[in-house]
Amino acid sequence: xxxxxxxxxxxxxxxxxxxxxxxxxxxxxxxxxxxxxxxxxxxxxxxxxxxxxxxxxxxxxxxxxxxxxxxxxxxxxxxxxxxxxxxxxxxxxxxxxxxxxxxxxxxxxxxxxxxxxxxxxxxxxxxxxxxxxxxxxxxxxxxxxxxxxxxxxxxxxxxxxxxxxxxxxxxxxxxxxxxxxxxxxxxxxxxxxxxxxxxxxxxxxxxxxxxxxxxxxxxxxxxxxxxxxxxxxxxxxxxxxxxxxxxxxxxxxxxxxxxxxxxxxxxxxxxxxxxxxxxxxxxxxxxxxxxxxxxxxxxxxxxxxxxxxxxxxxxxxxxxxxxxxxxxxxxxxxxxxxxxxxxxx
Amino acid sequence: xxxxxxxxxxxxxxxxxxxxxxxxxxxxxxxxxxxxxxxxxxxxxxxxxxxxxxxxxxxxxxxxxxxxxxxxxxxxxxxxxxxxxxxxxxxxxxxxxxxxxxxxxxxxxxxxxxxxxxxxxxxxxxxxxxxxxxxxxxxxxxxxxxxxxxxxxxxxxxxxxxxxxxxxxxxxxxxxxxxxxxxxxxxxxxxxxxxxxxxxxxxxxxxxxxxxxxxxxxxxxxxxxxxxxxxxxxxxxxxxxxxxxxxxxxxxxxx
Amino acid sequence: xxxxxxxxxxxxxxxxxxxxxxxxxxxxxxxxxxxxxxxxxxxxxxxxxxxxxxxxxxxxxxxxxxxxxxxxxxxxxxxxxxxxxxxxxxxxxxxxxxxxxxxxxxxxxxxxxxxxxxxxxxxxxxxxxxxxxxxxxxxxxxxxxxxxxxxxxxxxxxxxxxxxxxxxxxxxxxxxxxxxxxxxxxxxxxxxxxxxxxxxxxxxxxxxxxxxxxxxxxxxxxxxxxxxxxxxxxxxxxxxxxxxxxxxxxxxxxxxxxxxxxxxxxxxxxxxxxxxxxxxxxxxxxxxxxxxxxxxxx
Numbered sequence: 001x002x003x004x005x006x007x008x009x010x011x012x013x014x015x016x017x018x019x020x021x022x023x024x025x026x027x028x029x030x031x032x033x034x035x036x037x038x039x040x041x042x043x044x045x046x047x048x049x050x051x052x053x054x055x056x057x058x059x060x061x062x063x064x065x066x067x068x069x070x071x072x073x074x075x076x077x078x079x080x081x082x083x084x085x086x087x088x089x090x091x092x093x094x095x096x097x098x099x100x101x102x103x104x105x106x107x108x109x110x111x112x113x114x115x116x117x118x119x120x121x122x123x124x125x126x127x128x129x130x131x132x133x134x135x136x137x138x139x140x141x142x143x144x145x146x147x148x149x150x151x152x153x154x155x156x157x158x159x160x161x162x163x164x165x166x167x168x169x170x171x172x173x174x175x176x177x178x179x180x181x182x183x184x185x186x187x188x189x190x191x192x193x194x195x196x197x198x199x200x201x202x203x204x205x206x207x208x209x210x211x212x213x214x215x216x217x218x219x220x221x222x223x224x225x226x227x228x229x230x231x232x233x234x235x236x237x238x239x240x241x242x243x244x245x246x247x248x249x250x251x252x253x254x255x256x257x258x259x260x261x262x263x264x265x266x267x268x269x270x271x272x273x274x275x276x277x278x279x280x281x282x283x284x285x286x287x288x289x290x291x292x293x294x295x296x297x298x299x300x301x302x303x304x305x306x307x308x309x310x311x312x313x314x315x316x317x318x319x320x321x322x323x324x325x326x327x328x329x330x331x332x333x334x335x336x337x338x339x340x341x342x343x344x345x
Numbered sequence: 346x347x348x349x350x351x352x353x354x355x356x357x358x359x360x361x362x363x364x365x366x367x368x369x370x371x372x373x374x375x376x377x378x379x380x381x382x383x384x385x386x387x388x389x390x391x392x393x394x395x396x397x398x399x400x401x402x403x404x405x406x407x408x409x410x411x412x413x414x415x416x417x418x419x420x421x422x423x424x425x426x427x428x429x430x431x432x433x434x435x436x437x438x439x440x441x442x443x444x445x446x447x448x449x450x451x452x453x454x455x456x457x458x459x460x461x462x463x464x465x466x467x468x469x470x471x472x473x474x475x476x477x478x479x480x481x482x483x484x485x486x487x488x489x490x491x492x493x494x495x496x497x498x499x500x501x502x503x504x505x506x507x508x509x510x511x512x513x514x515x516x517x518x519x520x521x522x523x524x525x526x527x528x529x530x531x532x533x534x535x536x537x538x539x540x541x542x543x544x545x546x547x548x549x550x551x552x553x554x555x556x557x558x559x560x561x562x563x564x565x566x567x568x569x570x571x572x573x574x575x576x577x578x579x580x581x582x583x584x585x586x587x588x589x590x591x592x593x594x595x596x597x598x599x600x
Numbered sequence: 601x602x603x604x605x606x607x608x609x610x611x612x613x614x615x616x617x618x619x620x621x622x623x624x625x626x627x628x629x630x631x632x633x634x635x636x637x638x639x640x641x642x643x644x645x646x647x648x649x650x651x652x653x654x655x656x657x658x659x660x661x662x663x664x665x666x667x668x669x670x671x672x673x674x675x676x677x678x679x680x681x682x683x684x685x686x687x688x689x690x691x692x693x694x695x696x697x698x699x700x701x702x703x704x705x706x707x708x709x710x711x712x713x714x715x716x717x718x719x720x721x722x723x724x725x726x727x728x729x730x731x732x733x734x735x736x737x738x739x740x741x742x743x744x745x746x747x748x749x750x751x752x753x754x755x756x757x758x759x760x761x762x763x764x765x766x767x768x769x770x771x772x773x774x775x776x777x778x779x780x781x782x783x784x785x786x787x788x789x790x791x792x793x794x795x796x797x798x799x800x801x802x803x804x805x806x807x808x809x810x811x812x813x814x815x816x817x818x819x820x821x822x823x824x825x826x827x828x829x830x831x832x833x834x835x836x837x838x839x840x841x842x843x844x845x846x847x848x849x850x851x852x853x854x855x856x857x858x859x860x861x862x863x864x865x866x867x868x869x870x871x872x873x874x875x876x877x878x879x880x881x882x883x884x885x886x887x888x889x890x891x892x893x894x895x896x897x898x
Contacts, residue, residue, distance in 0.1 A: 003436070030682035060706050065678050092432060186806040188673065188693055195674050202676050203698035228446055234433050235443060238395055238426060243495070244419030244447040289433035319652055319679030320670025 014300035030318035075216035081302025084276030105174035110140020141263035198323030199270035227291035274332025351401035379556035419447035444494035462494035499534035633690035636870030691715035749874035757797035769798035770820035774827035796880035812845030826862035
């Protein structure tokens with residue numbers, strides 16, 4: 001009983017933390033707005049009757065810049081953390097990362113194709129141009145993951161071990177292809193590629209937000225429904241089958257969910273590391289491995305962490321901006337080392 | 346009741362198990378004996394649907410095993426594998442509680458059952474501890490408690506398959522564990538277990554199946570199976586068979 | 601100190617700006633995202649109007665005291681808005697597009713000029729900058745002067761070629777600690793070499809790593825080296841140390857390794873180009889009398 005009380009407390013704490021992170025993300029930025037203006041503009045946005053006098057700038061900054069950015073951070077953080085949980089469950093290894101099934105490297109390859117070859121293709125309709133990068137990244141992520149999954153299938157069964165190795169091989173292959181594109185790139189294209197690989201929530205707009213929001217919502221609603229099956233899967237695939245779960249379908253769904261979620265997140269914000277690895281790990285340390293708590297808690301913590309990291313990214317060097325992947329890696333990598341050394345002691 | 350008829354299992358065109366007819370009867374503990382590689386684990390895997398038989402069929406309550414919906418089958422059939430690869434820091438009662446996943450018996454009832462199953466596996470004192478902090482033998486007992494909880498309290502129509510449940514246990518816990526399994530069978534459940542220790546088999550099993558080279562050699566009571574000739578033929582071991590001075594079951598001593 | 605001076609200049613700019621004739625329509629707070637564009641703004645007397653520049657705007661040195669808005673392709677909308685600019689100046693490379701859209705929605709005028717290293721692009725750019733700064737005459741004068749200097753440069757090269765053959769040139773771009781990359785035929789570096797009277801040796805596009813062996817095989821008469829970190833003789837010494845294969849070339853044997861400032865190569869033709877061309881061509885044709893550069897600065 002005390003365990004479930006503790007879990008509930010953790011969820012409440014993370015919920016409050018997320019609300020706080022959302023507020024900070026809306027209230028802080030290089031442009032300093034009076035707190036009262038921010039509050040009034042926020043209230044107006046949710047439809048409350050507040051006088052608009054003198055709010056033009058606050059409404060513009062909040063509505064057109066900070067809100068889409070906050071929503072993007074929320075969705076990307078939650079989806080990456082949830083995908084991390086799904087992959088750690090699938091591979092039954094707390095150190096697994098969404099990148100293991102090739103979705104990140106596939107997306108990076110797609111992005112490289114879009115950035116380097118896209119410029120010389122020329123055949124893309126103008127209306128489609130702004131979406132080319134996101135589209136290619138998404139397709140690349142999904143494509144490589146599908147291939148990894150296909151290679152893992154044999155006689156109607158999916159071998160997780162084969163998938164792991166296929167993931168490593170295809171990641172290396174994608175790396176080589178990216179290297180080739182890098183070689184062909186000119187200087188400025190190269191820099192775009194480098195920046196994309198470090199991720200950013202910069203330039204979020206509603207038009208590009210909604211596909212990710214739909215995917216994030218679907219993943220956040222669907223994965224918790226498989227919490228019990230994921231718990232059983234941690235015992236082992238046979239054990240989960242003996243407990244009555246359809247393991248093959250579960251594995252397929254987990255891979256699909258991760259590919260879709262990470263693919264959409266990466267397409268919208270570039271490669272952002274360590275959230276998928278560190279957040280589930282952190283939550284597990286506090287709340288234990290039960291997916292009924294782990295999934296919602298990771299989604300909340302992932303979203304909060306990414307929003308706070310983005311705050312650092314946009315304030316540290318203002319008016320310029322730090323790629324967010326640098327911030328998350330700077331928080332994530334030392335933490336990961338700490339876990340490693342702590343586990344050894 | 347779990348039955349198989351004319352069961353053949355092949356691995357890459359090699360017949361690893363052939364011609365098995367077996368009923369795992371309610372209220373009975375059926376022991377499977379045999380040297381390494383005789384096909385014991387293969388038999389267990391075929392009986393629980395992990396391996397597809399090349400010929401023959403496996404039925405649970407007169408219905409092909411594969412046709413059972415997952416959760417309903419899990420309420421009737423529980424399997425304890427030889428080894429577990431759980432690598433996450435669940436608490437002991439959470440691991441045992443996973444046995445209740447196929448049921449919708451409610452949180453309070455599940456907690457009672459987990460407690461009872463832990464007690465039966467002599468692991469009640471482990472409650473609250475992290476699974477990863479346990480020794481190999483303790484983990485084995487926790488998993489036993491888990492499969493007991495899955496079928497708890499054990500009734501007619503339920504079948505428990507155990508692959509070497511005592512392999513990592515000390516002598517005392519080998520006996521307490523098998524005693525718990527016996528009591529489970531007394532309440533009506535059918536039990537099939539793979540054992541290596543002939544004397545434990547003699548003491549706790551109602552019937553024994555002796556496997557050699559992937560074929561059933563002898564099937565019968567301990568007195569019928571545990572004789573010097575079949576044991577010599579299957580294990581290549583010369584033994585003396587005597588009577589247990591107090592309990593009367595066969596006692597096997599290597600010569 | 602520089603910061604205070606900058607702030608003071610800004611203050612004076614803000615105070616005096618409304619006094620100028622017709623200045624109401626002109627943008628007063630500029631953010632420039634492009635190295636050579638920033639240089640031109642300064643050259644045309646608009647430095648006081650600059651309130652922020654991107655990471656490629658390194659010349660003149662006083663620009664480095666201004667707030668940096670980061671890399672031109674990765675601009676941050678809110679960071680730029682915090683500088684309260686009227687105008688964002690940049691090249692076609694400026695982005696991402698969503699950020700530009702957000703800035704436009706916030707009322708920032710966005711002026712996109714060409715970064716192509718060619719005279720027609722420069723003509724259009726200077727004309728536009730003159731209008732935006734409210735001093736088209738000065739811009740026209742500066743342009744005429746610039747074109748005249750390029751003209752004299754071309755004539756000088758023609759003269760020099762009468763007595764000496766065009767040197768065969770390999771242009772290397774250094775990256776700290778790494779082996780240098782050779783500038784391909786479509787780069788600004790190649791334009792630079794050709795206009796200084798050299799013959800660029802490479803046949804590839806862009807900047808590509810080059811092997812020691814092909815370097816020796818090309819056997820250039822002159823090596824031009826641009827390094828991002830080191831300058832002058834230090835850069836040349838470092839190059840010879842990191843690339844021993846160069847020692848076998850005519851360029852090294854004749855001591856004809858020349859250093860140029862790599863910031864000249866980005867963002868189109870900047871105001872420092874004629875002087876740099878004159879310096880480089882003097883190195884290409886050591887026997888010819890060096891071109892006298894007009895004293896009058898634009």
